[in-house]
Amino acid sequence: MFRQLLRTATPLAHRQAAIATKRTSIVPQSLMRYYSASGLTKDDVTTRIVDVIKAYDKSLAAKPISLESTYNKDLGLDSLDTVELIVAIEEEFEIEIPDKVADELKNVGETVDYIVSNPDAN
Amino acid sequence: MVNQQNLLQVYKQLIKAIVKNDRRSKIIQRANEISKEISLLSYQKINLLRQPSNEDTKAKLSKLRSVQEIDSKINKLKAEDPKCDKNMLYISNSMKTDIREDMKAILIKENDRQINRKLNNFIDIAAFLNNQREYDELIERYNLGSRGLTQDEVVKRTANKVGLDVPL
16 A cells, blocks of 8 residues: 555656756746847847938037937927827837826936836837 | 816827827838839839940949949848838828917817817827727738738639638
């Protein structure tokens, strides 16, 4: 009887060991997938956003745009203009920026950071 | 009382719907324009090259230069990708000013109830545009290859669906 018990116990232990090894092998894979999914670098996002801003208006195309430029003061955009810009950026990166977050985005740098941190952006 | 936040939200919805709606057709249109321009330029180039070459060196040089010019234009057009054109992300200026004037006029003239009604109207427009776009996408997805059929072909296919032939 004991022998029988032992017999059933050993395969179980084997199985558990197998599951454990499987688990450890999965972890790095999912990590890799995560990194490859958000393949946007900060420089990439910055140039694209600057291009989007410059396409808005001829007067903007001539202005120097840096990460610190605020939409309101430096670029001279009113609230409606900013809304249009946010919509354009949403379309460019194929994401939805919630209204609450969009209200907080006051300058180019903050927008870049938000998009880099958003895993859906591409 | 209509607050600014509310107004901005409505404006955003409307702009977004219009941009999404127009962008695809604009991209297709631009791609068509590009291919047309390229074929026109290559036609010009071929015509230039075909001309009899019994001219003096100066004329030949200027011909060569214009051929090079056409070549660079063609290359520029080929490199252009309408999908990356950032201008497609914005609505046209005339449409923008129209919408803004409308909103301004509503805000100044009407009372609160009227304003709310008109703003709802804007929201409805946005919803209509979104639904229409989705409808078009679904139609295309369910009828693969139906884009670009002429009216006659559509009629013929519809007739074929129910086992009829269009009389010649």
